[in-house]
Structures are given as C-alpha cells and as structure tokens.
Amino acid sequence: MRLSIEGAPAIKVSLPRGAGLWIALVVLIAVSSFVSPHFLNPTNLLNVLRQVALYGILGVGMTFVILTRGIDLSVGSVVAFSGVLGAIMMEAGWSIPATVVLSLAAGTMMGAVNGLGVAYWRVPAFIMTLGTMVMIRGFGLMLADGGTVNPGKAAERFFWLGGGYLLAVPTPIYVFALVCIVAYAVLSHTSFGRAIFAVGSNDEAARLSGIDVPVTTFAVYVICGFLAALSGLIFLSRLSVGDPNSGLGLELEAITIAVIGGTSLFGGEGGVAGTIGGATILAIIANVLNLAGVSPFSQQVVKGAIIILAVLLETGRRRRV
Amino acid sequence: MTDAPIPALRLIGVTKSFPGVKALSEVTLSVARGEIRALVGENGAGKSTLMKILSGAYVADAGRIELFGEEVAHPTPAGMIARGVAVIYQELAQAPHLTVAENIFLGRLPRAGLRVDWSAAKAKARDVMGRLGFDIDPADHIQDLSVAKRQMVEIAKAMVRDAKIIVLDEPSAVLAQAEIDELFGIVKQLARENGVAFVYISHRLGEVFALCDTVTVLRDGKTVHNGRASDLDAQALIRHMVGREMGDIYPRRAPKIGEIVLETKSLSDHALLREASIVLRKGEIVGLFGLAGAGRTELLRALFGAAARSQGEVRLFEAPALVKSPREGIAHGLGLLPEDRKTQGLFLIQSVGFNIVSASLGRIAAHGFISARRERETVTTQIERLRVKTPSADAAVQDLSGGNQQKCVFARLVAADCRILLADEPTRGVDVGAKREIYDLLVALASTRDLAVLMASSDLPEVLGLCDRLYVMREGRIVKELDARRTNEEEVMSYAALH
Numbered sequence: 090m091r092l093s094i095e096g097a098p099a100i101k102v103s104l105p106r107g108a109g110l111w112i113a114l115v116v117l118i119a120v121s122s123f124v125s126p127h128f129l130n131p132t133n134l135l136n137v138l139r140q141v142a143l144y145g146i147l148g149v150g151m152t153f154v155i156l157t158r159g160i161d162l163s164v165g166s167v168v169a170f171s172g173v174l175g176a177i178m179m180e181a182g183w184s185i186p187a188t189v190v191l192s193l194a195a196g197t198m199m200g201a202v203n204g205l206g207v208a209y210w211r212v213p214a215f216i217m218t219l220g221t222m223v224m225i226r227g228f229g230l231m232l233a234d235g236g237t238v239n240p241g242k243a244a245e246r247f248f249w250l251g252g253g254y255l256l257a258v259p260t261p262i263y264v265f266a267l268v269c270i271v272a273y274a275v276l277s278h279t280s281f282g283r284a285i286f287a288v289g290s291n292d293e294a295a296r297l298s299g300i301d302v303p304v305t306t307f308a309v310y311v312i313c314g315f316l317a318a319l320s321g322l323i324f325l326s327r328l329s330v331g332d333p334n335s336g337l338g339l340e341l342e343a344i345t346i347a348v349i350g351g352t353s354l355f356g357g358e359g360g361v362a363g364t365i366g367g368a369t370i371l372a373i374i375a376n377v378l379n380l381a382g383v384s385p386f387s388q389q390v391v392k393g394a395i396i397i398l399a400v401l402l403e404t405g406r407r408r409r410v
Numbered sequence: 411m412t413d414a415p416i417p418a419l420r421l422i423g424v425t426k427s428f429p430g431v432k433a434l435s436e437v438t439l440s441v442a443r444g445e446i447r448a449l450v451g452e453n454g455a456g457k458s459t460l461m462k463i464l465s466g467a468y469v470a471d472a473g474r475i476e477l478f479g480e481e482v483a484h485p486t487p488a489g490m491i492a493r494g495v496a497v498i499y500q501e502l503a504q505a506p507h508l509t510v511a512e513n514i515f516l517g518r519l520p521r522a523g524l525r526v527d528w529s530a531a532k533a534k535a536r537d538v539m540g541r542l543g544f545d546i547d548p549a550d551h552i553q554d555l556s557v558a559k560r561q562m563v564e565i566a567k568a569m570v571r572d573a574k575i576i577v578l579d580e581p582s583a584v585l586a587q588a589e590i591d592e593l594f595g596i597v598k599q600l601a602r603e604n605g606v607a608f609v610y611i612s613h614r615l616g617e618v619f620a621l622c623d624t625v626t627v628l629r630d631g632k633t634v635h636n637g638r639a640s641d642l643d644a645q646a647l648i649r650h651m652v653g654r655e656m657g658d659i660y661p662r663r664a665p666k667i668g669e670i671v672l673e674t675k676s677l678s679d680h681a682l683l684r685e686a687s688i689v690l691r692k693g694e695i696v697g698l699f700g701l702a703g704a705g706r707t708e709l710l711r712a713l714f715g716a717a718a719r720s721q722g723e724v725r726l727f728e729a730p731a732l733v734k735s736p737r738e739g740i741a742h743g744l745g746l747l748p749e750d751r752k753t754q755g756l757f758l759i760q761s762v763g764f765n766i767v768s769a770s771l772g773r774i775a776a777h778g779f780i781s782a783r784r785e786r787e788t789v790t791t792q793i794e795r796l797r798v799k800t801p802s803a804d805a806a807v808q809d810l811s812g813g814n815q816q817k818c819v820f821a822r823l824v825a826a827d828c829r830i831l832l833a834d835e836p837t838r839g840v841d842v843g844a845k846r847e848i849y850d851l852l853v854a855l856a857s858t859r860d861l862a863v864l865m866a867s868s869d870l871p872e873v874l875g876l877c878d879r880l881y882v883m884r885e886g887r888i889v890k891e892l893d894a895r896r897t898n899e900e901e902v903m904s905y906a907a908l909h
Contacts, residue, residue: 279778280771287768290757297716297748297755298769298822299740357759 109402110351110366117373125380135259137369137376142265143251143323145368147339148346149272150316152364153309155347156276157289158356159214161310163203164317165339166225169332171196171321173233176331179240185247193318199225200314204307222340229333238331251326261323268316273361285309290357345392346371349399371395416479417442418607419464419495419575424473426459433459434631436473441575441607441624446597448618448639449611451628452651452870457611460628464577464609465497466490477575496568497577502560504552511535511548514567538566542596558589565596569604576600577609582617594621615644615907627651645900648907652870652899660875661853667878668692670728671862672830674713677722682886683708685722690830690862695852697873697880697894698866701906705886706866707749710832713864714746715739726830740769745828747819749835749866755819756807763789763803765818769826792821796851813844820851824859831855833865837872849876870899882906 121128128134147164154161171192178188199221206217240247253260276282284305287295296302320339325331350367352359374395378388417440426434434456441447451457462468463475466487475482477493490497504513511531512519520530535548544562552560561581568576578597582590598621600606610622618625619639627635627650635650642650672690677683682705690696698706711717713724715733724731726742733739736746748754757765766789767774774784789803798817800810807818816836823831836852837845853876855861867873873880874894882890882905890905 278780278782280775280780281778283764283768283771283780286760286764287757290759291753293754294748294757295768297714297736297746299735299737299826300768300771301737357757 110349110363110370114366114370114373117370121373121377121380124377127380128377133376133380135257137372138262139259140372140375141365141368142259142261143320143327144339144342144346144371145265145365146261146268146316146320146323147343148350148364148368149268149361150313151340151343151347152350152352152359152361153272153276153285154214154313155289155344155352155354156285156356156359157306157309158292158354159207159306159309160218160344160354161200161203161313162215162218162340163199163222163225164313164320164343165336165341166222166229167196167199167314167317168321168324168336168339169334170199170225170229170232171318172325172328172335173229173238173331173333175322175325176238176240176244177232179243179247180238182243185243188247189322192322193315196318196321197311197315200311200317201307203314204310207310208303208306226333233331233333235333237333239329240331244326244329247326248329249326251323251328264319264323268319269361269365276360281305281308286357288356342371345396345399348396354400417476418445418478419609420474420476420479421460421463422474422476424460424463424470424475426463426468426470432631434463434470437628437631437633439609439626439633439636441609443574443605443607444601445624446601446608446610446622448622448625449609449628450615450618450625450647450651452868455628455651456631457628458579459631461497461499461577461579461611464490464495464575466495491571494572494574495577496564496571496573496575498561498564498568498579498581500579500581502557502564504560504563506551506553508552509548510546510550510552510555510563510566513552513563514538514548514570516567518571534570535566538570542566542569543599544596556589558585558593561585561593562596565600569600573606575607575609577611579611581610582612582614590617597621615647618647619644644904648900648903652903660872661850663853663857665695665878666693666857668860671726672713672864673725675723677709677712677724678720679708679712679717680720681708681717683712684886686883686886686888688864688881688888688891690864692860692862693856694879695856695863695865695877697877698864698883699868699870699873699880699902699906700866700883701868703885704883704906706868706883707834708886709883710746710834710864710866713739714744714832716746740826740828743827743829745769745823745826745831747816747823747831747833747836749838751812751815751819751838756815758808759806761804762793762798762800762807762810762818765807766792766803766821766825769822773826788825792825796821796824797847811844812840813847816840816844816848817851820848820855824855829861831861831863831865833863835867835869836865837867837869845872852876870902874899874902 150164151161174195175188175192178191203218203221206212207214250260255263276285284300287298287300288302288305292302324335346367347359347364348354349370350359350363352363374391375388378391420440421437424434424437437460449457459468463470466485466489469485475485482493505516514535515531520527520534532548539546539548544566546559546562552563581593585593597608601608612618622639625635625637625639625642626633629651669692670689671692675687676685678685686709698709700706708717712719715735715738724733731742733742733744752758757768763785767785770788774780774788793800793803796817798821799814807815837848840848852863856863865877877894880892880894881888882892882902884906892902
C-alpha cells in the first residue's frame with residue numbers, strides 16, 4: 090500500500106510479504122472459537138486438518154502450475170478418473186500397491202498431455218485444460234459405465250490411506266506433510282524450482298537466460314496431474330467407492346487455495362507455505378460454517394466472495410509496480 | 411499558406427519530462443493550413459513523445475498547444491480528435507477483422523433508430539473513397555488489405571472525422587516505392603486542395619525534400635532548426651540532426667585486440683536479416699549502427715540462437731557453430747543483453763540475486779540442488795564487480811534505477827562466463843550518469859576480461875565514442891564497415907539513412 094502526498098515522497102505502509110495471510114488465519118481461528126464452542130475440540134481440529142490435507146494436496150499441484158502463470162482446470166476430473174480406475178482395479182483383484190502405482194501413473198500421463206498441449210503445442214492453458222477436464226470426465230464415466238464402482242472387501246483394506254489414523258493423526262495428514270516438504274524443497278532449493286519462478290515471472294527473459302521453458306512448463310503439469318491422482322486415491326479410500334461424478338469443482342477449490350495462499354495468478358510469486366495457509370483458511374471456514382449450521386448454499390456464496398477478496402488484495406499490492 | 415496568419419497548429423515551449431529524462435524541452439513548432447511539415451531527428455530525439463502530446467496521450471508539463479489560434483486547455487485523446495487532429499501511427503491501430511467501412515466509422519457508425527445503418531455506412535465510406543480517389547472497397551476486411559491500403563483507410567477515417575491536422579508517423583517505413591509515390595500524391599492533394607496541415611515524421615531524408623515544405627529538426631528534445639526545406643540540403647539536415655558536442659563521457663582506451671572469436675558468412679534469418687558477414691575479435695568493441703528496422707536486433711538474436719537462421723555460417727572460437735537456442739548460445743560463451751530490459755531482460759518481481767544467477771543455475775547447483783553458499787558468492791562477487799547499487803541482494807530488481815537494472819543483466823552474463831557479449835542498445839532508457847558507468851563497464855569487460863563486444867545502438871555519438879570499428883546496417887544488410895576513429899557522424903548517417 091502506498092500513500093502519496095503531493096510533493097512529498099511516497100510513504101510505504103507495508104507488512105512483510107504474506108503476513109496478511111497468517112494474520113487472517115489467526116483472526117479466523119479466534120473468531121471461529123467464539124462462533125462455536127466445538128471448534129477447538131481436538132476431534133474437530135483433526136477433522137479440519139484432514140480437510141486441509143485432502144484439498145491441500147491439490148492446492149500444491151495447482152501452485153506449481155500457477156507459478157508458471159498457467160492454470161489446470163482438469164484436476165477435478167483427474168481425481169474422479171483415478172478414483173474410478175483404482176476402484177475398478179481393486180474390484181478386479183489387483184493388489185493395492187499395483188493399483189496405487191497404476192492410478193498415479195494414469196494421472197501423471199494426463200498431466201503430461203496437458204503439459205504437451207500447453208508447452209509444446211502452445212495451446213493456452215485455460216483452453217487446453219478445459220478440454221482435458223471434459224475429456225477426462227468422459228473417460229471416467231466410460232470406465233465406470235456411468236455408475237459408481239464398489240470394490241467391496243478390497244476397499245476395507247485400502248481404507249487406511251484416506252480414513253485411517255497413525256498415532257491418532259489421520260493418515261492423509263502425513264501424506265500432505267510429505268508432499269509439502271518435497272514441494273518446498275523443489276521450489277526453494279533446486280534449479281528446477283528456480284526455473285519455475287523464472288518462467289512465471291518472464292518467460293522471454295527465462296528463455297534468453299538459457300532456461301528450457303517448454304520442459305519446465307511441461308513438468309509442472311505432470312506434477313499437478315500426479316498430485317491430482319494421489320488426491321483421487323485418498324478420496325477413493327475414504328469413500329470406498331469410485332464415483333465418476335466426484336470431484337466436481339475441485340479445480341476451483343485448488344485454485345482458490347493457491348490464490349488465497351498468495352500465489353499470484355500473474356506467475357512467479359508464491360509458494361507452498363502460503364498454500365498450506367490457504368488450505369487451512371478454506372477448511373476452517375467450511376468447518377465453522379457447518380458448525381454454525383449455515384446452509385451449504387450460503388457457504389458457496391461466502392467462498393466465492395473470499396476468492397474475489399483474495400485477488401483484490403493481491404491486485405492492490407501489485408498496482409504499485 | 412502566406413495569407414493564413416493563424417497557423418492550424420502551434421506548439422509553444424512544450425516541455426515533457428519522465429522520471430530521469432527530459433524528453434522534450436521548450437519545443438516550438440507551427441504548421442499552417444495546407445502546409446506539409448517534416449519532423450526529423452535521431453532515435454530518441456523526442457519525436458514520438460511529441461506525437462503523443464499531439465494525440466493527447468501525454469499531457470505536456472509546460473507550454474501551450476494552439477489549434478487555429480485557440481489554446482487547448484486540457485488535451486485528451488478524444489478532445490484532440492474532436493478538434494480535428496488525427497495521428498496515424500506506424501503500427502496502425504485498426505481492427506483487422508472488421509471491414510473498411512466499420513473501421514472508418516469505428517465508434518460513430520451511422521444509426522437508424524437503435525440499429526446501425528449499414529447501407530448508409532457503406533455508402534458514406536464509398537463516397538469518401540471516391541472523393542479521395544482511393545480504390546478500396548468498403549466491404550473488404552482490413553486484414554485482407556496491403557499495408558499501404560490500410561494507411562489509406564486511416565487517412566479516409568481522418569477525413570471522415572473532418573481532420574484538419576494529420577500527423578503521419580514514418581508511414582513510408584513499411585511501404586514499397588510505388589506505394590510511397592501514391593501516398594505522397596494523396597498527402598499533397600489533401601494539403602493543396604483541402605487545406606489539411608500535415609506533420610510528417612520520417613527517418614528518410616530524401617522524402618523530406620520530395621514531399622515537405624518546411625522542416626523542424628529535434629535533437630535531444632529541443633527544437634534545433636525550423637525552416638523551409640528548400641533552404642537545406644541533405645548534409646545540412648544531417649548536421650542539424652547529429653550536431654552535438656561529443657563531450658568526454660566515453661572512456662579512453664587502448665584496446666588489446668586478439669584473435670577472431672566470432673565470424674559470420676552471409677547470415678540471414680526468416681524475416682529481415684540478409685547475408686550479414688561480420689568478424690569480431692577478442693578485446694574488441696564493435697558497433698552495429700542502423701536506424702530503426704535496419705536489422706541490428708535481428709542479427710544479434712540470430713547469433714545468440716534466439717531467432718532461427720535461414721542460411722549462412724557462424725564460426726565461434728574458430729569452430730563452426732550451429733547455435734539453435736539461447737541455451738546453446740550461453741554454452742558457447744555468448745551472452746545477449748536484450749533490447750528491452752523490462753520485457754526481455756529482467757525478472758522484475760524477483761530479487762537482484764535471482765536475476766544475477768538465472769543464467770548460471772547449472773554452475774551454482776549440484777545434481778539439481780542449488781548450493782546456497784555458491785549462489786551467495788556468485789551474487790556478492792557480481793554486485794561488487796559491476797558496482798550494482800542495491801540495498802541488498804534480496805531487493806526486488808524493479809526497485810532499482812534503470813542503470814542498475816541494466817547492470818544486473820550484465821552481471822547475469824558475466825556470471826554465466828560470457829566471452830562474447832552481444833549488447834542490444836545497452837544504454838537505452840538510462841540517464842547520462844548511468845550511461846557513463848555502462849560505458850566504463852563495457853570497456854572494463856573488454857580490456858580486463860578479454861571479452862569481445864558487439865554492440866547494437868541507434869545512438870550515433872555513443873557508437874563513435876566507444877567502439878573500435880562499426881558496421882552500418884540498412885534494410886537487413888551490412889552496408890558498410892568503418893573504422894570508428896576515421897569516420898564522422900555525417901558519413902555514418904549517409905550510409906544508414908540515404909538511398
């Protein structure tokens with residue numbers, strides 16, 4: 090923020106980058122504990138954390154893509170597809186490790202198709218992933234023949250991934266933590282991570298700096314596809330059925346998480362820490378609105394408003410540039 | 411124009427500054443009804459700023475604009491159009507997928523009730539074309555027309571809007587000779603018969619004499635000459651354009667010139683570049699001079715691998731080299747300082763350190779993991795060596811001054827162990843003090859680090875003051891090689907500008 094007084098040098102009123110997010114989180118927690126006495130209940134908090142993990146994994150994938158100034162609308166469809174594929178494999182008697190590996194591979198491939206289109210065929214990311222969003226949804230429906238797939242007994246042995254606990258903490262939280270640690274290391278400490286930020290801040294300058302822009306762009310979509318498939322398996326595990334109509338709107342959830350977390354839709358700015366914060370804020374809001382008995386319809390209104398607010402704040406900060 | 415006491419357009423003491431640069435300083439100019447006035451000057455003399463003031467896009471800091479004796483108090487783009495000023499830019503601002511008639515009436519289509527009256531629009535457009543003698547069908551789409559025809563559409567649009575003053579920005583740069591002749595005929599006809607006042611901006615001195623009645627010369631944002639075209643010849647005009655004191659902002663140097671490090675034979679690209687053959691030696695600073703669109707940037711980009719070659723050979727360090735991408739260029743020891751620092755050079759939102767190491771990620775990383783220590787060392791070394799003035803390595807590069815931003819791009823190239831520096835307009839948009847520092851830097855890099863420097867510039871004094879040799883380019887070709895110490899601005903300009 091900048092206040093300008095005629096003739097005097099501009100006075101900058103600014104907090105450290107990203108501070109607003111954590112302040113908002115603290116305020117939100119404080120408000121939530123007032124709104125509902127159940128909010129700070131450990132069981133409820135673990136529930137919130139599980140939500141953070143489920144959606145946060147998608148948010149991390151989306152963060153990679155948005156950092157390069159891209160977008161991936163197909164993640165919700167990939168979630169559904171990998172869930173259906175996993176359910177069908179288990180139903181057919183495949184082992185759980187084989188199911189996991191192949192479902193992840195399928196999601197990764199779909200990410201690779203997105204990457205191919207965006208990085209090499211130069212299709213705008215929005216269009217490319219809009220197309221694959223519809224196509225992959227179609228593949229999932231074809232695979233499941235329009236209905237849901239129930240792997241029966243096999244699903245019980247798989248329940249630990251999404252629904253189980255390890256040391257009294259829901260398993261998905263461990264998965265999410267691992268994803269975050271790896272993502273953080275890649276973004277902050279590798280030359281590939283550096284290339285992602287470079288491509289997102291100025292792809293021409295990146296090219297002239299000898300950075301392989303197409304490979305970098307391709308890779309982020311692959312990562313996003315992989316994480317979407319991982320998330321799809323966790324959903325499958327929790328729900329115990331593969332539903333080709335699941336995951337609708339998850340792409341928007343993931344984008345919201347990344348953007349609230351301070352990852353700029355203009356590329357080159359943001360990171361995993363913010364994404365964790367963004368996922369937490371969204372999960373808390375959903376949780377507290379539930380606890381307060383607000384209808385799911387009104388919840389959507391609130392969520393939409395939050396997206397706009399987050400982007401408005403971001404644009405306000407950018408305007409001084 | 412003799413009995414028109416009130417000029418159609420008059421600028422008095424117009425001044426415009428941008429942060430760090432005074433683009434126009436007390437510019438005075440007047441054009442009478444029916445007069446065609448040439449506006450000439452070197453790149454950066456202030457022509458485009460002046461044009462933007464005439465179009466209302468910029469507002470002058472001081473001075474007056476008078477139209478037919480009336481001062482324009484608060485110029486805005488819409489206001490200037492309404493007062494009859496039409497500015498026709500080189501990059502035409504048209505809607506290519508709309509028809510000629512739609513473009514002509516853009517924003518003021520004739521209406522019948524709530525509907526657009528298309529038949530009236532077409533009829534009116536046809537009528538204007540007929541009056542002007544243009545052979546253009548109003549139903550044609552702009553994208554199907556030649557550039558020359560598109561310019562005619564713009565002129566027709568200006569006439570429909572009842573323009574009394576038309577500013578043409580280098581219209582001939584994109585036209586063939588026959589089209590230029592046709593354009594000149596139209597301009598003369600409109601001036602003589604309709605009394606339209608023209609401001610004709612051009613680099614081509616021949617045109618000034620062929621078309622214009624009067625000439626205004628801008629240099630460094632000041633009016634240095636106002637007079638009749640017939641009182642001047644080309645040499646006198648060039649002297650007005652370039653005639654400034656060289657000063658001593660160029661460092662003295664005793665170059666130690668070594669072996670050939672870069673050699674091209676008949677290098678062409680798919681666009682503008684035609685059969686360019688040059689040599690570059692270690693420790694040498696070679697200039698590449700030409701006016702806008704001469705092919706300087708294209709040559710540098712083709713060498714660096716940023717643009718594809720269509721034919722020709724390049725030898726680097728005495729071995730044939732096929733540089734197909736900037737990545738390969740950097741691996742061969744080439745470094746490109748791009749023309750536009752902000753859109754091609756810098757990661758503006760990132761830190762100084764990020765910008766400096768971005769071309770040497772391989773050097774500061776092992777197995778893909780960046781060594782924080784090596785990164786810090788590289789950044790600190792370069793900031794010190796190039797004397798980048800920054801609060802810290804973590805400061806955003808966009809907060810630095812133009813000169814220091816440019817140094818960050820230099821630092822990136824040096825960090826990547828560049829041995830042949832291809833610098834495209836290295837001092838563009840930096841103030842005089844920073845220019846001097848960049849000159850010192852170029853000289854230091856050439857002499858102490860044995861770099862070979864190929865420097866494209868449209869700033870003639872800079873090329874002459876700094877370089878050992880220079881190549882003059884025109885229309886994509888190298889037209890002359892000159893010893894920078896045994897030539898002068900007039901000679902260089904005569905190769906660059908005259909046909």
